[in-house]
Amino acid sequence: MVCPITQLRLSLRANNTAEGLAVLAMCTVDVRQWYLRNGLQVNPDKSETLIIGTTKQLQVATASLSSLTVAGVDLPVADEMKVLGVVLDRRLSLDRHATSVARACNDHVQAIRHIYHLLTTEMALTLACSLILSRLDYCNAVLHGAPASSIQKLQRVQNTAARVLRSARRSPS
Numbered sequence: 001m002v003c004p005i006t007q008l009r010l011s012l013r014a015n016n017t018a019e020g021l022a023v024l025a026m027c028t029v030d031v032r033q034w035y036l037r038n039g040l041q042v043n044p045d046k047s048e049t050l051i052i053g054t055t056k057q058l059q060v061a062t063a064s065l066s067s068l069t070v071a072g073v074d075l076p077v078a079d080e081m082k083v084l085g086v087v088l089d090r091r092l093s094l095d096r097h098a099t100s101v102a103r104a105c106n107d108h109v110q111a112i113r114h115i116y117h118l119l120t121t122e123m124a125l126t127l128a129c130s131l132i133l134s135r136l137d138y139c140n141a142v143l144h145g146a147p148a149s150s151i152q153k154l155q156r157v158q159n160t161a162a163r164v165l166r167s168a169r170r171s172p173s
Contacts, residue, residue, distance in 0.1 A: 007083070012053075017061055021068070050081040052092055086139050094143060098150035105132045105157040113164045124165055132161045 008027055012020035035041060049068040051061050067074040080089045080096050087097040108131040116124055136154055143151060 012051075012061065015060075024068070047075055048081050049075045049077050050088065050090065051077055052088070052090055055091070058090055084139070086142055093150070094146045095150050098143070098146070098153045101135055102153040102157050105135050105154075106160070108132050108135075109157065109161050109164055112161075113167075116164060116167065128161050128165055132157070 008024065008031070010020055010024045010027070051058060053061065067076050080087055082088075087094075087100050089096045108127075112119075112124065112127055112131070119127070136158060143154075
């Protein structure tokens, strides 16, 4: 049986990275042993590592660390990671998350724009709510405190969707 999703998080100090990584290595060994005792397997090929910190912390950490050993496998350190649909980057700026959501929503807006002449007003609104607004709303609490530029990307998508729906409601003259 394959193991469920497991996340290990560890707070490191920039001046004590080696000791923190040793603790993390011991944790991964313990987790692997627990899985084996319970008939589960660790799949290191599907594992990801991400170091999050300030610019200075990241410079120190990445200078001494290009990969991390988990369950006996060296894993490269990623620039970003998707967790429950939220794209986390190394600085937790959430800009890549906003870009990802905006791109997906814009694709749906364009699809609705192409077929809006075939839809009733109610159908167009239902599609917009289910495909676009639900994505904008999902995990939007993580955007609290995000830079205005990230929020503006999402606001532009919402404005574009509103323009498309307003066009869909106009009756032909």
